[in-house]
Amino acid sequence: MNWLEEGWRHVWLPYAQMQTAPLPLPVARTEGARIILEDGCELIDGIASWWTACHGYNHPHIQQAAAKQLEAMPHVMFGGLAHEPAYKLSTRLAALMPGDLNRVFFTDSGSVAVEVAIKIAVQSRLNKGERGRTKILAFSGGYHGDTIGTMAICDPEEGMHSLFTGLLPENPVVPLPKDEASIAAFESFLEREHKTLAAIIVEPLVQGAGGMVFHGPDVLRRLRAAADHYGLTLIFDEIFTGFGRTGSMFAFEQAGVAPDIITLSKALTGGTSPLAATIATDRLFEAFLSDSPMTALMHGPTYMAHALGCAAANASLDLFETEPRLAQASAISAQLAVELEPCRTLPGVKDVRVMGAIGVVQMHEIRDPATLRQRLLKEGVWIRPFRDIVYLTPALTVSPEELSRLTGAISRVLTAR
Numbered sequence: 422m423n424w425l426e427e428g429w430r431h432v433w434l435p436y437a438q439m440q441t442a443p444l445p446l447p448v449a450r451t452e453g454a455r456i457i458l459e460d461g462c463e464l465i466d467g468i469a470s471w472w473t474a475c476h477g478y479n480h481p482h483i484q485q486a487a488a489k490q491l492e493a494m495p496h497v498m499f500g501g502l503a504h505e506p507a508y509k510l511s512t513r514l515a516a517l518m519p520g521d522l523n524r525v526f527f528t529d530s531g532s533v534a535v536e537v538a539i540k541i542a543v544q545s546r547l548n549k550g551e552r553g554r555t556k557i558l559a560f561s562g563g564y565h566g567d568t569i570g571t572m573a574i575c576d577p578e579e580g581m582h583s584l585f586t587g588l589l590p591e592n593p594v595v596p597l598p599k600d601e602a603s604i605a606a607f608e609s610f611l612e613r614e615h616k617t618l619a620a621i622i623v624e625p626l627v628q629g630a631g632g633m634v635f636h637g638p639d640v641l642r643r644l645r646a647a648a649d650h651y652g653l654t655l656i657f658d659e660i661f662t663g664f665g666r667t668g669s670m671f672a673f674e675q676a677g678v679a680p681d682i683i684t685l686s687k688a689l690t691g692g693t694s695p696l697a698a699t700i701a702t703d704r705l706f707e708a709f710l711s712d713s714p715m716t717a718l719m720h721g722p723t724y725m726a727h728a729l730g731c732a733a734a735n736a737s738l739d740l741f742e743t744e745p746r747l748a749q750a751s752a753i754s755a756q757l758a759v760e761l762e763p764c765r766t767l768p769g770v771k772d773v774r775v776m777g778a779i780g781v782v783q784m785h786e787i788r789d790p791a792t793l794r795q796r797l798l799k800e801g802v803w804i805r806p807f808r809d810i811v812y813l814t815p816a817l818t819v820s821p822e823e824l825s826r827l828t829g830a831i832s833r834v835l836t837a838r
């Protein structure tokens with residue numbers, strides 16, 4: 422395969438030590454929950470391409486919508502020009518949100534959606550003459566992106582805060598308030614420092630890239646109460662948890678509390694093209710209104726509200742309305758719980774947990790992830806263990822047989838370890 426060997430001298434891979442990175446697998450096409458390699462081999466996809474392909478790959482409804490949009494107009498700039506896919510999508514996303522989360526700002530990646538959320542939280546105060554509240558309270562184990570601003574609100578290790586000291590803005594990172602000690606620490610931190618804070622940011626219910634660590638809805642209610650008490654903007658980063666992944670359309674629904682800003686991306690277009698949204702309350706939006714251009718939100722990616730992506734996102738929302746995605750998530754949840762449970766007694770396994778369409782086998786330690794990945798490949802599945810976990814986040818349309826192949830592969834490979 423010429424393109425692979427030639428290109429290998431030029432590409433730079435994500436999160437990879439290029440000196441030792443193995444050659445990636447050449448993919449010819451995708452179909453449903455399957456990845457078909459150039460050599461004809463089929464892999465069942467356990468992670469839906471970084472949690473994006475929630476309807477499986479190549480869903481005909483999204484493909485048709487995208488093809489139609491491509492023919493009419495792939496994209497036009499969002500400044501001064503309007504197109505139906507983005508305006509419709511704003512209306513539909515706002516309708517899915519609780520309360521007055523009514524204003525949608527489109528960007529092209531999750532990290533940038535979080536950057537915009539930070540900007541809104543901070544500038545809304547500056548616009549009202551409130552200075553000095555520029556810090557964002559974030560949580561250990563959290564992940565909000567790879568750009569400089571978002572690294573600064575990731576877990577300090579994940580965000581490489583010590584390596585990049587001097588480059589990153591400094592933000593407080595504390596443990597999630599989930600037990601007596603961490604609740605006390607959280608409360609006393611806020612009491613001391615709230616005057617420096619603009620916002621609190623959290624991944625609701627599941628810290629994804631931090632190792633698929635779960636917390637209860639009570640934590641989110643506590644954050645809401647604290648934000649209200651101290652007048653802080655509460656940001657829910659639902660980039661991973663949104664669109665059915667935790668069993669409800671959005672994770673915040675399970676807590677019965679609404680944030681002031683929510684960020685969405687990943688499954689927003691059903692895995693079709695990069696698109697993200699930052700949705701803010703009317704109250705935050707109104708803080709940007711004045712007679713002066715100085716109080717406007719100064720942000721606008723070149724490909725903002727990409728028309729093709731918005732068409733795909735609208736088609737993806739159609740599918741949530743017309744196909745039983747949440748029922749499928751719940752069936753996946755039940756099957757994952759039954760089929761992963763036996764892993765609990767395998768040597769080296771620390772925990773097995775399931776929430777919605779997320780199944781996790783946590784190990785005490787994964788010493789050689791490369792070998793583990795290789796063994797999983799031999800089982801005909803695409804699963805990427807990272808940190809100390811082997812996890813599944815399949816398409817919500819994965820069949821029970823395909824899901825059994827995925828869980829079976831994990832049990833066999835961990836048994837043989």
Ligand SMILES: *Cc1c(COP(=O)(O)O)cnc(C)c1O
Nearest residue numbers: 530531532564565566658660661
């Ligand atoms: C993936 C992710 C991001 C970053 O999104 P990108 O599109 O990779 O920039 C931010 N927050 C959460 C919770 C994520 O899972």
